Amino acid sequence: MADTLAGPVPESPDSLPEFPMPRQARCPFDPPPALKDLQEKAPLTKVRLWDGSEPWLVTKYADQRALLGDPRVSADTDSPGYPTKASPEGGEGKLSFIMMDDPEHARLRRMVTAPFAIKRVEALRPAVQKIVDDLIDGMLGRPGPVDLVEEFALPIPSLVICELLGVPYDDHAFFQDNTKTMVHRDATPEQRGQASREVAGYLATLIGKRLAEPRDDLLSGIAGRVTAGEIDHRQATEMALLLLIAGHETTANMIALGTLALLQNPDQLALLRESDDPKFVAGAVEELLRYLHITHLGRRRAVTEDIEIGGRLVRAGEGVIMANEIANRDPEVFPDPDRLDLTRDARRHVAFGFGVHQCLGQPLARMELQVVYGTLYKRIPTLKLACALEDVRFKNDAFIYGVHELPVSW
Amino acid sequence: MKVELEADKCVASGQCVLAAMDVFDQDDDGIAILLADEPAVELLDDVKEAVAVCPAAAIRLVEQ
Numbered sequence: 001m002a003d004t005l006a007g008p009v010p011e012s013p014d015s016l017p018e019f020p021m022p023r024q025a026r027c028p029f030d031p032p033p034a035l036k037d038l039q040e041k042a043p044l045t046k047v048r049l050w051d052g053s054e055p056w057l058v059t060k061y062a063d064q065r066a067l068l069g070d071p072r073v074s075a076d077t078d079s080p081g082y083p084t085k086a087s088p089e090g091g092e093g094k095l096s097f098i099m100m101d102d103p104e105h106a107r108l109r110r111m112v113t114a115p116f117a118i119k120r121v122e123a124l125r126p127a128v129q130k131i132v133d134d135l136i137d138g139m140l141g142r143p144g145p146v147d148l149v150e151e152f153a154l155p156i157p158s159l160v161i162c163e164l165l166g167v168p169y170d171d172h173a174f175f176q177d178n179t180k181t182m183v184h185r186d187a188t189p190e191q192r193g194q195a196s197r198e199v200a201g202y203l204a205t206l207i208g209k210r211l212a213e214p215r216d217d218l219l220s221g222i223a224g225r226v227t228a229g230e231i232d233h234r235q236a237t238e239m240a241l242l243l244l245i246a247g248h249e250t251t252a253n254m255i256a257l258g259t260l261a262l263l264q265n266p267d268q269l270a271l272l273r274e275s276d277d278p279k280f281v282a283g284a285v286e287e288l289l290r291y292l293h294i295t296h297l298g299r300r301r302a303v304t305e306d307i308e309i310g311g312r313l314v315r316a317g318e319g320v321i322m323a324n325e326i327a328n329r330d331p332e333v334f335p336d337p338d339r340l341d342l343t344r345d346a347r348r349h350v351a352f353g354f355g356v357h358q359c360l361g362q363p364l365a366r367m368e369l370q371v372v373y374g375t376l377y378k379r380i381p382t383l384k385l386a387c388a389l390e391d392v393r394f395k396n397d398a399f400i401y402g403v404h405e406l407p408v409s410w
Numbered sequence: 411m412k413v414e415l416e417a418d419k420c421v422a423s424g425q426c427v428l429a430a431m432d433v434f435d436q437d438d439d440g441i442a443i444l445l446a447d448e449p450a451v452e453l454l455d456d457v458k459e460a461v462a463v464c465p466a467a468a469i470r471l472v473e474q
């Protein structure tokens with residue numbers, strides 16, 4: 001019956017494309033060309049992972065949204081068919097609620113949503129503006145070139161998330177080094193496990209302190225849930241770890257890679273520099289999120305009941321990988337998708353994912369990026385790349401895409 | 411137009427508030443609340459955008 005929906009699947013397993021696919025050197029902002037081909041010719045196709053497993057790769061925007069919003073699709077890494085990690089090194093185990101399904105996912109997630117409500121985030125805007133201005137003053141106070149990643153892109157989200165959680169920023173070198181290792185594809189499982197244990201141990205101690213002496217911060221809020229018996233100390237630590245990592249790597253990469261993309265598109269950069277309209281800046285942030293799509297290894301799920309999608313049958317126990325970066329370049333949704341166009345309406349992008357797991361920190365990320373993109377190029381109108389584009393090292397080796405460093409001068 | 415919100419499904423992404431500030435707000439935990447369940451027609455596009463961007467399919471627009 002429903003089998004007829006399955007359609008032709010490549011006969012010989014040898015012919016399956018391997019995932020992930022390499023980017024091309026020509027445009028560091030574009031997804032791998034092979035993904036584009038698949039989106040055009042075989043939008044739902046099986047791929048081969050490093051371990052020989054064969055999950056489905058979903059490349060169309062509409063199919064991805066449908067699957068990510070479907071309760072028959074599981075984010076639990078223990079679900080049968082869940083696609084293995086992108087590299088043989090494997091993962092670190094469960095990272096709190098992002099690797100769980102409802103109702104447990106919803107229960108835990110709701111414990112930490114309060115500080116990310118729009119109005120609460122807006123209240124932080126002046127503080128973020130000050131952080132950004134101070135960092136720019138610091139850069140301008142010295143002769144260039146400086147590394148924008150180290151001096152600007154990383155400190156901003158780091159300062160903000162530390163403040164929000166109540167983690168002393170003075171310890172930032174310690175957890176930045178460790179979180180870097182945790183998201184590095186080429187780190188060994190031992191190295192990654194060690195790094196995550198280091199930070200977890202550190203956070204567990206901090207939570208212990210907040211248990212005894214609560215303050216007005218998110219760690220105290222999480223500790224309060226432990227006191228109330230809603231979660232145990234380990235769950236509290238996993239939650240804090242998730243927020244700390246997510247707060248660091250993503251926004252920082254958006255700032256640095258976004259700046260590079262704008263420097264390569266001077267007409268678009270000029271629009272940002274010349275606009276005083278917060279709505280335009282907000283729209284520009286959405287377009288950069290769409291265009292850059294820094295989560296470049298796909299979102300993974302396991303199907304728990306047979307689902308018909310894109311004219312095919314995906315069976316219970318099969319894995320699916322949503323290559324979101326290519327969904328954001330789907331011409332059916334975003335005309336002329338490979339063009340960075342800050343004037344387009346890009347709000348429907350899936351850079352933050354879709355469905356119940358959609359990024360919890362997105363209001364904060366948006367606000368930080370709006371402040372950065374709305375300030376940096378006005379205050380340093382002559383900002384330029386201080387090395388050849390060929391010499392910029394891109395993070396093909398990390399779970400989050402971006403640049404390792406970005407030398408700039410003015 | 412009539413708007414329906416299933417707060418049980420809401421994942422507190424705040425997307426509806428960004429799309430249609432006059433129609434949606436959030437409670438202390440970030441869960442969406444309806445400010446107006448029969449908003450003015452001028453707000454139709456904003457509400458449609460909210461429906462489209464809500465990741466949890468928690469909002470419905472019932473055209474009357």
Ligand code: SF4
Nearest residue numbers: 420421423424426464
């Ligand atoms: S967009 Fe949907 S999930 Fe997000 S706050 Fe509004 S109702 Fe909740």
